[in-house]
Amino acid sequence: MDKMKLTEKQIKRYSRQILLKEVGGIGQVKLLNSKISIVGLGALGSPVTYYLAAAGVGKLQLIDFDEVEISNLHRQILHFTKDIGRKKTESSFEKITQLNPDCEIEIVSEQITKNNSKKLLKDSNFVIEGSDNLQTKMLINDTCIHLKIPFTIAGVLRFHGQIITVIPEEKTACYRCIFGDAIQGDSSMSCSQAGVIGFVPGILGCLEANEAIKYILNIGDLIKNKILYVDLLENRFDFIDVKHDDNCIACGVNAKNLLDYLTYGDDNSCQ
Numbered sequence: 001m002d003k004m005k006l007t008e009k010q011i012k013r014y015s016r017q018i019l020l021k022e023v024g025g026i027g028q029v030k031l032l033n034s035k036i037s038i039v040g041l042g043a044l045g046s047p048v049t050y051y052l053a054a055a056g057v058g059k060l061q062l063i064d065f066d067e068v069e070i071s072n073l074h075r076q077i078l079h080f081t082k083d084i085g086r087k088k089t090e091s092s093f094e095k096i097t098q099l100n101p102d103c104e105i106e107i108v109s110e111q112i113t114k115n116n117s118k119k120l121l122k123d124s125n126f127v128i129e130g131s132d133n134l135q136t137k138m139l140i141n142d143t144c145i146h147l148k149i150p151f152t153i154a155g156v157l158r159f160h161g162q163i164i165t166v167i168p169e170e171k172t173a174c175y176r177c178i179f180g181d182a183i184q185g186d187s188s189m190s191c192s193q194a195g196v197i198g199f200v201p202g203i204l205g206c207l208e209a210n211e212a213i214k215y216i217l218n219i220g221d222l223i224k225n226k227i228l229y230v231d232l233l234e235n236r237f238d239f240i241d242v243k244h245d246d247n248c249i250a251c252g253v254n255a256k257n258l259l260d261y262l263t264y265g266d267d268n269s270c271q
């Protein structure tokens with residue numbers, strides 16, 4: 001059942017954001033009644049999870065099958081040295097339950113695939129994609145388009161990153177409108193090959209959390225029908241306009257449910 005009123009403790013905890021006219025008590029109640037799913041508890045998922053939990057999002061579903069490795073720790077700030085070898089979901093659960101008891105955490109320690117993606121994401125108000133492989137990004141894109149759930153996708157490499165938000169109900173440009181059927185023969189490099197500096201996913205993850213909160217509260221401007229490209233070596237933040245494609249295989253006029261016939265790789269996330 002939806003929570004309708006804030007307790008005294010909640011009013012104190014969230015007082016600095018309740019003060020904002022864009023949030024207020026009504027917005028805070030909305031956040032407490034929201035469910036956001038986060039795919040990938042690595043470098044992008046870390047800031048996203050911390051900030052959404054701290055902001056008082058009532059339910060977070062955390063999805064990751066991977067275990068913490070020492071080479072993750074320079075950027076995956078949910079996980080500490082003592083967590084090496086643990087499931088990322090369990091390590092995250094421990095941190096977030098200590099951060100905010102208002103936030104109910106569901107953990108899913110299995111890989112998201114086309115066989116379980118609809119079931120896992122269907123009750124979400126918003127989905128955050130935080131893996132580092134194109135297959136997972138496409139799977140989240142196709143599943144969320146099918147379920148008509150808004151989502152944001154970010155990617156990072158070296159000193160740069162990019163982010164886009166997709167609102168299926170509004171037919172905004174989706175990942176496939178831009179990259180098409182790029183899932184086969186993916187030649188993109190991952191951070192394990194090309195490297196990444198830790199604060200790049202830190203910033204892109206914060207932008208993903210910001211998109212989710214703004215969508216839930218119906219405030220501000222979303223990064224839709226455009227990609228925000230961030231280059232932190234040169235301090236450049238550029239928007240690139242993109243358009244919905246009527247012939248898109250995921251969201252165009254003749255689109256079918258891609259989950260029924262496409263295959264998605266089983267690449268691991270290293271973020």
Ligand SMILES: [Zn+2]
Binds near residue numbers: 175176178245250
């Ligand atoms: Zn599309």
